[in-house]
Structures are given as structure tokens and as C-alpha cells.
Amino acid sequence: MNLLSQFQQIFADNPKGFATITGIKQDGTLIATTPAGAVVLLEGNVDIGKNVFYDRVTNKVLEEAPNVTFTEYGV
Helix, strand or coil, X not given: CCHHHHHHHHCCCCCEEEEEEEEECCCCXXXXXXXXXXXXXXXXXXXXXXXXXXXXXXXXXXXXXXXXXXXXXXX
């Protein structure tokens, strides 16, 4: 019995990211851009122009995300 493994399963921190698919490489890797402007390479099967949620550890697409508009307001 591995207590650390059980603890990690119960309290797993699965950080999700949000990105827009901007291209597909010849090997099938998705090219995506985050709202901050960073480019990430993802694994999955999504059309160009779609928004996705992805696992920031494995870079795998989790699901398609809704179309949202990000707006930044100064304080």
C-alpha cells in the first residue's frame, strides 16, 4: 500500500490550460496560442480555430472549450 500514491489520487492537482488552435504540424501536433500569447504544442484531434482546455502537464487536449472573449481592464 503506497500512501503517497493514494494521497495524490485523492488530491490530484490537474492544472488546466486554455488555448486556441492556430495550426497543425505535419506530424499531427496541434499548434495553439494561450490568451497571454504563449505558443504551446498539444496532442489531440481538434480543428483549427477551436478553443480547447488542455492538461498543462501532459499537453493533451482534454475537451473543446466554449468561445469566449478575454478582455483586460486597467485598475
